[in-house]
Amino acid sequence: MVYDSGYRQLFRLLGYPGCEKEAEEVVSILASENERAMQLLDVSCGPGVVTKSIISSKMFAKVYALDFYESMCERAKETFERECTGNNNSYEVVRGDVSDLPFANETFEKVSSTAGMHCWPNPVKGMKEIKRVLKPSARSDEDDWGVLFSTVVLPRKGNETRETYKWETNKPFLDREAVLDIVRESGFDEYEVVREDKAYILVKARYF
Ligand SMILES: C[S@@+](CC[C@H](N)C(=O)[O-])C[C@H]1O[C@@H](n2cnc3c(N)ncnc32)[C@H](O)[C@@H]1O
Numbered sequence: 001m002v003y004d005s006g007y008r009q010l011f012r013l014l015g016y017p018g019c020e021k022e023a024e025e026v027v028s029i030l031a032s033e034n035e036r037a038m039q040l041l042d043v044s045c046g047p048g049v050v051t052k053s054i055i056s057s058k059m060f061a062k063v064y065a066l067d068f069y070e071s072m073c074e075r076a077k078e079t080f081e082r083e084c085t086g087n088n089n090s091y092e093v094v095r096g097d098v099s100d101l102p103f104a105n106e107t108f109e110k111v112s113s114t115a116g117m118h119c120w121p122n123p124v125k126g127m128k129e130i131k132r133v134l135k136p137s138a139r140s141d142e143d144d145w146g147v148l149f150s151t152v153v154l155p156r157k158g159n160e161t162r163e164t165y166k167w168e169t170n171k172p173f174l175d176r177e178a179v180l181d182i183v184r185e186s187g188f189d190e191y192e193v194v195r196e197d198k199a200y201i202l203v204k205a206r207y208f
Pocket of ligand 1: 043046047056098113114
């Protein structure tokens with residue numbers, strides 16, 4: 001519990017809105033009142049501090065929570081068993097690598113990921129995998145976004161430029177363009193920055 005609140009306090013200082021609000025945003029952008037039969041994959045769920053509120057919203061037919069580390073999956077299971085106790089809470093915790101997701105093509109209607117991408121070994125490979133397991137959006141529905149993710153960018157670039165900055169796993173990205181390059185390179189047709197604050201960036205994306 002100390003660890004859960006510890007890293008999340010740091011995220012608050014970096015401009016993140018906080019677990020509850022981040023879950024609310026996932027629900028408001030990805031869920032649809034008319035289509036509760038949708039399945040959501042939450043990539044890099046960590047100890048489940050955001051995912052638990054997505055599950056408790058009951059706005060998705062089933063939430064799959066995935067993380068690379070067995071220890072995180074165990075923490076997420078404990079969180080959900082403790083806090084997602086109401087009726088009709090449907091979830092599954094899956095250990096897996098975003099670079100090689102253990103799901104068939106076009107399994108999910110929606111995919112979310114909070115504060116995950118900067119921790120991935122290869123963000124383009126990760127986003128391509130997310131696109132592979134995601135169903136295409138309906139062109140006719142302007143509110144039908146397939147993916148919503150947040151990650152960390154440098155709050156102040158200082159003297160860093162595209163030429164000098166070398167991104168590595170677990171480092172903030174240089175800026176919003178560096179994040180959007182990843183989305184473009186992964187083959188998504190449309191994307192939009194939903195919110196930015198200091199080191200926080202929230203992006204929605206879709207393909208047809
Ligand atoms: C900063 S935590 C975010 C946790 C949670 N989503 C949140 O918002 O608090 C980043 C997570 O990414 C996970 N991660 C790192 N590499 C990964 C990979 N290759 N595939 C999936 N998840 C990975 C880590 O285990 C960690 O739980």
